[in-house]
Amino acid sequence: MGGGFGPHCIVPACISCLAEYPSLHLVLVGQSSLLESLIARYPGVDRARLRVEHAGEIIAMDERPAQALRGKPDSSMRISLELLRSGAAQACVSAGNTGALMALSRYVLKTLPGIDRPAMVTAIPTQAGFCHLLDLGANVDCSAEHLYQFAVMGSVTAEALGAVRPRVALLNVGTEDIKGNQQVKLAASLLQQAEGLNYIGFVEGDGLYRGEADVVVCDGFVGNILLKSSEGLAAMIAGRIEALFKSSLAARMVGFFALPLLRRLQGELAPAQHNGASFVGLQGIVVKSHGAAGPEGFKSAIRRALREIEENLPQRLHGRLGEHLL
């Protein structure tokens, strides 16, 4: 029921994914009358693989996590997570209120042993391919131990998603040992002693986009600012390019040929397009779709959940955490 477009975006995305993945089964949790009416627009859909589960309440996008946790036992988000906990579902995908989703996930699913706080991680495009960035906003204050746990979880997640011996770095304001705040310096000394992790040291904001690391670790305040400012800058550049090719008749003529190419590139690069941030460190797979994502974006989030189910990510994390955690 969440996100900027709600079921009007999610239902078409789900129906398209069902066609794409013949073994996929989906449960849509929310206002059943609305969901059924939207599904009815697609008469060919295989209802044996698409079930609707009614939920009487909705968590608003600006609702406080504590309120969502205590005041709404019958929310679509809560019921989805209960389905995951009971084993009736293997992953939960939501476009709703991020803070509420994190709070409910922790409460319903619990964290993996040894993990204090789950983190949000997503892949962002770099000059060299992709970089897994975490935390993206679940934890605005982090100790060195939290950053260390994020590094371990990021490394295992990157491996599960295909990276070989991923290079793990701490995001910092410089690459020399003396740079950074206390948490980052202390996390660096913890990571230097960690065996089995390919820790490469500090990376700066520009180094991240140059592709110097496969996993970049920071607290949720910094990660959120980095991700959103990157989205904002990419949108600004795209807007300026569109305006540039309207600035004169000659520019319009060039733009007629250039803009279709550039718009394709924009789709490849905008961080929001690589949609789907995972909550890692929970006893279950939870993927958060960007609230502003359209149907194609929501499909990416479902694909990410499928990938994590195939790789059995929570089990894999559980196994590896034992080796690494302090």
Add this chain to the structure above:
Amino acid sequence: MGGGFGPHCIVPACISCLAEYPSLHLVLVGQSSLLESLIARYPGVDRARLRVEHAGEIIAMDERPAQALRGKPDSSMRISLELLRSGAAQACVSAGNTGALMALSRYVLKTLPGIDRPAMVTAIPTQAGFCHLLDLGANVDCSAEHLYQFAVMGSVTAEALGAVRPRVALLNVGTEDIKGNQQVKLAASLLQQAEGLNYIGFVEGDGLYRGEADVVVCDGFVGNILLKSSEGLAAMIAGRIEALFKSSLAARMVGFFALPLLRRLQGELAPAQHNGASFVGLQGIVVKSHGAAGPEGFKSAIRRALREIEENLPQRLHGRLGEHLL
């Protein structure tokens, strides 16, 4: 003597600025033999307005600030700042080691009364024009009071550089009151009570680039990551665009016309091109040029210093701080 290109970049920039501003006088501080040999390449230069002051030591780009402070009394950076303190110069412009420049500036010039820590501020391009962002890395750990002082200094600086009743915002992970870490929440409550400041609340990373505020305040860790990741992303997008127009013969033909337009845009947008970050809160004008800037970039930094001299920024800050500080 500092920056990636040293006097080979700085001398041509200075000579070009002398031609542009007939009332400008410059003192070049560093290895006099090298500086004189570079100046000798420009026989027409008005040496009555270009003086060389010898300095026997150089602070390396990776030197620790504490070492620069204690171990090098004869560095070009130190002597430049002493010229400023004595009144022999009205502003200091450096492309050198940022941490050392900040430490030496604080030691030699001292902060304005009521200011605990100077901040670095620069103007970055947004959809609506420009936004003054501070701190950019001078202070990696900040209390709410520091953020409040940055807000006051940012507002006065923006006014001095032409903004009318600048909208001041705190950078945060959301716009609701409950969002953010303790420092940011507490700074917000201090700013809400501040009279005479046009405080508009929280702004997110994407809102910054949409131009929602004229002054955006954050700690130096976050500001540094935002600025450098923006530089990295802008460079990545520029690189992908160049590659796009080489991907096929047809694309090459479009690129022949499109790339010159796009390169001009790149120059306008890359944050590093708006070169020159000011250290505000000191008893003197100090401008830091980006280490990677070429002669045109260094000229921007000199222009920024000229503007601050014209506006008498430190005096103006001193007057306004009395009204606002806690």
